Amino acid sequence: MFTEVKTHLKLILKYFTFNLSALTEYRTSFLVQVFGMALNNASFAFFWWVLFDRLGTGIGGYGFTDVMFLWAVASTGFGLSHVFFANANRISGMIITGELDTYLLQPKNPLINSISARMSVTAWGDVIYGIVLMALIKASGMMWVMFGISIFTAALLITSIAVAGHSLTFYFGNMEAVGRTLWEFTITFSIYPETIFKGPVKALIMTAVPIGFITHVPLRLVRNFSWGTLLLLFGVTLAYALFAFILYMKGLRKYESGNLIVTRM
Amino acid sequence: MGKYLSIAGISIKNSLVYRASVTGRVVFYFVFIFVFFSLWSMIYSGNEIAGYSLVQMIWYVCMTELVVFCSGSEIFGRMNHEVKSGEIAYRLLRPWNYIFMQFADMLGSMAFSASVFTVMAVLLGFVFAGPIQGFNPASVPLIVISFVLSITMNFFICMSLGLLAFYFEENSPFYFIYQKLLFVFGMLLPIEFLPIWTQGILRYLPFSLITWGPARMVVNFSYEYAFEIIPMQAAWCVFSVLLAMFVFSRGVRKVNVHGG
Numbered sequence: 001m002f003t004e005v006k007t008h009l010k011l012i013l014k015y016f017t018f019n020l021s022a023l024t025e026y027r028t029s030f031l032v033q034v035f036g037m038a039l040n041n042a043s044f045a046f047f048w049w050v051l052f053d054r055l056g057t058g059i060g061g062y063g064f065t066d067v068m069f070l071w072a073v074a075s076t077g078f079g080l081s082h083v084f085f086a087n088a089n090r091i092s093g094m095i096i097t098g099e100l101d102t103y104l105l106q107p108k109n110p111l112i113n114s115i116s117a118r119m120s121v122t123a124w125g126d127v128i129y130g131i132v133l134m135a136l137i138k139a140s141g142m143m144w145v146m147f148g149i150s151i152f153t154a155a156l157l158i159t160s161i162a163v164a165g166h167s168l169t170f171y172f173g174n175m176e177a178v179g180r181t182l183w184e185f186t187i188t189f190s191i192y193p194e195t196i197f198k199g200p201v202k203a204l205i206m207t208a209v210p211i212g213f214i215t216h217v218p219l220r221l222v223r224n225f226s227w228g229t230l231l232l233l234f235g236v237t238l239a240y241a242l243f244a245f246i247l248y249m250k251g252l253r254k255y256e257s258g259n260l261i262v263t264r265m
Numbered sequence: 266m267g268k269y270l271s272i273a274g275i276s277i278k279n280s281l282v283y284r285a286s287v288t289g290r291v292v293f294y295f296v297f298i299f300v301f302f303s304l305w306s307m308i309y310s311g312n313e314i315a316g317y318s319l320v321q322m323i324w325y326v327c328m329t330e331l332v333v334f335c336s337g338s339e340i341f342g343r344m345n346h347e348v349k350s351g352e353i354a355y356r357l358l359r360p361w362n363y364i365f366m367q368f369a370d371m372l373g374s375m376a377f378s379a380s381v382f383t384v385m386a387v388l389l390g391f392v393f394a395g396p397i398q399g400f401n402p403a404s405v406p407l408i409v410i411s412f413v414l415s416i417t418m419n420f421f422i423c424m425s426l427g428l429l430a431f432y433f434e435e436n437s438p439f440y441f442i443y444q445k446l447l448f449v450f451g452m453l454l455p456i457e458f459l460p461i462w463t464q465g466i467l468r469y470l471p472f473s474l475i476t477w478g479p480a481r482m483v484v485n486f487s488y489e490y491a492f493e494i495i496p497m498q499a500a501w502c503v504f505s506v507l508l509a510m511f512v513f514s515r516g517v518r519k520v521n522v523h524g525g
Binding site for chain 1: 288289292293296297300303304306307308314315434435437438441442444445448449453454458459
């Protein structure tokens with residue numbers, strides 16, 4: 001078991017090094033896309049700054065720094081997810097086109113192998129933006145500690161939610177739209193204060209699709225730390241990752257090859 | 266004219282075929298409006314902010330998103346691709362004006378999006394906010410003109426930015442910056458939320474006229490406002506068409522066709 005984990009971590013690292021060197025080959029394009037994504041995120045910071053400035057008060061118990069913390073965790077977590085596992089959002093496409101065949105022939109776990117084979121360029125902009133934002137808001141020590149922990153749980157949760165959503169394609173045919181919508185939900189709901197969501201929406205993001213654990217629970221920990229909540233964060237993250245993994249692996253048994261011939265360069 | 270109408274007709278048929286992509290955008294539109302409804306409901310407590318009531322604010326977001334979802338910004342990516350891949354060389358041989366052919370092609374899908382998202386916007390506006398107090402149905406023709414001008418203006422600006430691929434290897438920063446200017450100067454918040462000195466400048470700039478212009482007309486209509494905004498939108502619209510033609514006519518001279 002331990003050897004298996006070690007082997008796959010090495011594989012992820014190999015893909016990372018290889019993809020990064022490929023991306024930096026086109027340096028200008030790489031820098032432009034990274035800068036563009038950071039700029040995109042910054043426009044939302046401007047929105048919140050204007051809003052808080054105009055209101056002169058908090059929103060549902062959240063201050064400007066709190067919202068920026070949500071943004072920092074979501075941005076860097078999302079970035080890490082797409083730096084290491086950019087193909088997670090392409091699983092449906094890979095199933096439909098038969099592209100999975102390539103990964104099935106290799107002596108590594110097909111899920112880990114396929115999702116870590118690609119790196120998103122713009123995701124680097126997200127990673128950097130979150131860190132810069134934390135520095136700009138002069139985050140407290142506790143915020144930095146929780147940021148350091150929750151970017152990894154966030155990355156794992158965002159990847160797991162994408163894997164779970166797209167794995168439905170194994171069971172019900174092309175579910176690309178569902179996977180993509182789930183992805184949009186994940187981003188949209190994690191960058192707004194928890195208190196604006198109520199009733200069934202709040203229940204949904206705290207249970208079946210645990211979006212609330214991406215940014216909202218880490219912020220709760222910043223405000224009122226408890227070991228129990230931290231363990232809950234780790235527990236939910238690991239449980240959901242395991243659930244997504246099992247869903248994918250069980251679904252894989254239903255996969256039918258499309259005899260597609262592809263060249264990986 | 267006939268050939269451009271035929272292109273627009275084909276484009277509408279294509280939009281009808283790819284229903285799944287429309288469904289995805291409809292769901293996203295709904296989620297976006299829902300989140301903003303939740304946010305503004307939390308912020309407002311029976312008061313007005315920057316001259317907007319809660320009802321007006323929700324309708325405002327529904328309308329700015331309507332512009333964004335219908336304005337055919339994809340033209341930037343298409344222009345970028347056609348110029349960089351050299352595909353444009355094949356299109357130049359055809360008996361049409363390249364700029365207007367592209368407009369006709371996008372017109373079909375924009376018309377389709379407009380019909381779907383207008384229904385969505387009105388429906389969600391009523392469900393989440395209820396009717397706008399004092400809304401005058403007689404204002405609808407002027408509002409429609411304002412929307413059409415907004416969408417056209419945005420289309421030709423995005424096209425010009427895409428055509429900058431003739432001049433720059435990497436032209437996406439121009440598009441990124443333009444998109445963000447739209448975001449912050451009217452799409453997410455009315456310009457009345459910004460400092461007063463900026464409002465005086467922004468009300469004459471295309472970024473605000475594209476989103477804030479028509480949305481403000483819907484939520485707080487007055488003939489004075491409409492007759493101030495529509496001529497400015499029309500002027501920017503003409504300017505954006507001329508800009509696209511200029512960027513194209515100068516850029517196309519740089520195309521080298523080597524056969525093949």
